[in-house]
Amino acid sequence: MDANAAYGRALARAFGGALLFSFPLLMTMEMWSLGMAVERVRLLAFLLLSLPMLLGLSYYAGFEPTFRLKDEVLDALAAFGVGFLLAAVLLGVFGVLGRSGLSFQADLGKVALCAVPGAIGALVAGKQLGEGVPSARQKERAGTLGEIFLMAVGALFLAFTVAPTEEMILIAYQMGPLQALLLMALSVLLLHVFVYRLGFPGESRRREAGGPLRTFVGFTAPGYGVALIVSLYLLWTFGRTDGVAPHEIATMTIVLAFPAALGAATARLVV
Amino acid sequence: MATASKSRRAAKPSPRSEPPLLEWISAAIGLVCALVAIGFVGWDALTGERSPPEIEVRLVAVTPTPHGFVTQVEAINHGGSSAAQVTVEGVLSGQGEPETAQATLDYIPEQSRVSGGLVFEHDPRAGRLVLRAKGFAEAS
Numbered sequence: 074m075d076a077n078a079a080y081g082r083a084l085a086r087a088f089g090g091a092l093l094f095s096f097p098l099l100m101t102m103e104m105w106s107l108g109m110a111v112e113r114v115r116l117l118a119f120l121l122l123s124l125p126m127l128l129g130l131s132y133y134a135g136f137e138p139t140f141r142l143k144d145e146v147l148d149a150l151a152a153f154g155v156g157f158l159l160a161a162v163l164l165g166v167f168g169v170l171g172r173s174g175l176s177f178q179a180d181l182g183k184v185a186l187c188a189v190p191g192a193i194g195a196l197v198a199g200k201q202l203g204e205g206v207p208s209a210r211q212k213e214r215a216g217t218l219g220e221i222f223l224m225a226v227g228a229l230f231l232a233f234t235v236a237p238t239e240e241m242i243l244i245a246y247q248m249g250p251l252q253a254l255l256l257m258a259l260s261v262l263l264l265h266v267f268v269y270r271l272g273f274p275g276e277s278r279r280r281e282a283g284g285p286l287r288t289f290v291g292f293t294a295p296g297y298g299v300a301l302i303v304s305l306y307l308l309w310t311f312g313r314t315d316g317v318a319p320h321e322i323a324t325m326t327i328v329l330a331f332p333a334a335l336g337a338a339t340a341r342l343v344v
Numbered sequence: 345m346a347t348a349s350k351s352r353r354a355a356k357p358s359p360r361s362e363p364p365l366l367e368w369i370s371a372a373i374g375l376v377c378a379l380v381a382i383g384f385v386g387w388d389a390l391t392g393e394r395s396p397p398e399i400e401v402r403l404v405a406v407t408p409t410p411h412g413f414v415t416q417v418e419a420i421n422h423g424g425s426s427a428a429q430v431t432v433e434g435v436l437s438g439q440g441e442p443e444t445a446q447a448t449l450d451y452i453p454e455q456s457r458v459s460g461g462l463v464f465e466h467d468p469r470a471g472r473l474v475l476r477a478k479g480f481a482e483a484s
Contacts, residue, residue: 113389154374
């Protein structure tokens with residue numbers, strides 16, 4: 074029974090984290106219309122990809138200090154449930170769901186799309202709202218691949234909060250080629266500085282990884298690459314790339330990669 | 345090192361023990377949520393037809409007000425894809441000059457119904473009212 078009570082507390086914390094992480098999206102109009110309009114195949118791919126991502130995230134930052142595959146799977150599933158139920162309840166309260174005449178599929182799309190950021194928040198909450206000190210286990214377990222995975226989750230998370238908005242496309246239209254290159258340079262610079270120079274908590278190990286050039290090639294460059302890929306994937310999922318000229322797609326990706334790079338840089342702080 | 349970090353949380357179960365019942369229950373709920381979401385979206389993705397939007401506009405009610413005859417209409421999308429910025433037009437004839445009113449509905453998902461209103465100077469119940477959707481933008 075004691076274990077149940079402890080798990081209940083962890084679960085409540087997970088709901089808190091999911092709420093903090095997903096409410097900006099739940100209160101964004103574009104998320105509702107995207108939930109209805111996103112091509113179903115792409116939404117399906119997004120949902121199917123989110124489960125292994127949650128599993129990996131549970132491995133690094135689960136709301137329970139777990140070690141075994143069974144526990145990771147249980148945590149990842151519970152986190153998805155937390156995100157899903159929270160999205161359903163809040164969207165229902167906001168009057169987004171159950172509008173007369175709208176099909177069940179439309180409502181389900183909205184909830185499913187909002188469930189994923191909520192689930193990330195639920196998993197991260199264990200660390201963010203819990204004891205706060207990242208345990209030695211988490212730091213030592215993240216190898217290069219793990220670092221890149223965490224960067225991808227951080228990038229996905231921060232990019233997701235702005236990717237659905239019209240502003241991303243508008244900014245891309247407003248920017249010239251020179252400004253796009255400038256934004257790219259700025260993103261890479263910020264990524265590098267945030268991770269390796271400012272000394273945020275949890276970054277110490279990576280700063281010892283070698284000389285500045287080696288750090289750049291080993292972490293910053295892949296980090297920005299991950300940010301670009303995640304951005305392009307999100308734009309494609311939301312149907313922003315359909316029928317758009319390649320150079321505009323490139324500009325949109327660079328624009329979205331700016332928040333994604335910041336997310337990748339601070340993944341260790343947040344995730 | 346792993347066990348050291350573990351033992352700091354006294355309330356947590358030891359690594360050997362089974363996950364608590366509540367963990368199984370919440371994971372089961374999560375699994376159901378995931379299956380519902382993936383199942384329905386997948387079913388829709390695989391079997392859903394992709395025909396163009398097909399919008400029918402119906403008269404719901406007419407309310408005389410001091411500011412005109414408020415005519416509530418509903419637009420029903422019978423097609424297999426969603427439509428955005430649907431322009432709904434009503435032409436009222438039979439009382440002298442034909443009178444036109446129009447409204448734009450932001451978004452009508454496939455197989456769904458959205459309400460709006462048109463305002464006429466004359467009573468639509470007395471004349472001949474033709475309602476139709478004039479155009480839409482592809483939803484994205």
